[in-house]
């Protein structure tokens with residue numbers, strides 16, 4: 441297998457490369473990553489010597505075509521994405537560009553160069569929010585944020601490419617993912633890094649929103665199973681039924697960082713009407729057709745993740761001290777809040 445992994449300097453993509461190198465030791469692995477704000481060479485440090493790296497964006501057809509051709513790529517997995525909902529509320533142009541247009545470029549180039557299989561890594565957020573029950577792969581796509589809509593664009597392009605051109609593309613829709621190497625803007629790493637630094641954390645609204653959590657390694661294994669056994673044209677839900685309210689997750693983070701409730705600042709919900717109340721997926725199809733099942737126990741692994749952040753400050757400290765990061769926190773949470781937080 442000659443595998444191109446896009447977005448591997450990011451969170452889930454890097455876990456996927458580690459898993460791919462374990463599962464297919466002789467595989468030739470090529471990484472394409474734009475090294476935008478959330479992608480870092482430090483994230484790839486442990487496997488850097490085992491991959492070929494190309495800097496660049498997935499929406500560049502010349503570059504993507506060149507990489508596929510010179511590296512004789514047979515399989516492509518696309519993790520490249522703008523992934524933060526809050527940022528998409530500030531400016532969503534980059535989201536459409538990478539998450540929708542980028543997928544079109546990648547699929548066109550894969551098709552043109554006869555790639556054997558493509559996996560488009562999508563998200564459960566394409567379904568929108570569900571009050572009761574679970575989303576299946578046949579549920580309608582009703583995204584509620586510009587981020588989720590841009591991912592739905594990529595997801596639907598994958599489907600259409602298969603219908604129109606028989607491009608061998610499979611879609612995975614993953615749940616909220618946690619684990620080491622997650623950029624400190626998402627709930628868990630944002631809160632952990634702040635709490636470790638003795639700063640307050642901003643919980644949106646009443647903290648009653650429910651997310652379905654899956655460990656990055658299990659998510660990566662679901663994508664790997666889709667690459668190996670997924671049927672072209674099909675989508676597979678990749679979740680782990682660990683439904684928790686944000687407040688419940690935050691309680692564990694407080695315990696692990698030895699902070700009390702006074703560190704939690706409840707703020708008016710900045711996502712307001714676009715804040716999905718609950719995500720929940722039925723993953724029977726992936727279990728049945730891909731032979732995949734999550735293995736990492738949530739409570740233990742969440743605590744291990746907290747310990748990882750405590751022990752791996754070398755990785756996150758430069759990220760939170762970066763000017764652009766501080767500016768984002770400042771502009772999104774507000775000047776007074778940013779200081780107070």
Ligand code: DAU
Nearest residue numbers: 523524525563564565615616625626627642643644649686
């Ligand atoms: O469900 C899959 C999705 O999970 C992925 O497609 C997205 O890329 C990923 O960002 C994540 O989306 P969420 O919006 O659910 O993740 P986030 O960590 O940003 O927020 C999780 C919950 O925590 C959400 O209800 C909002 C809340 N939250 C988040 C932040 C950053 C807070 O209360 N305070 C915060 O500061």
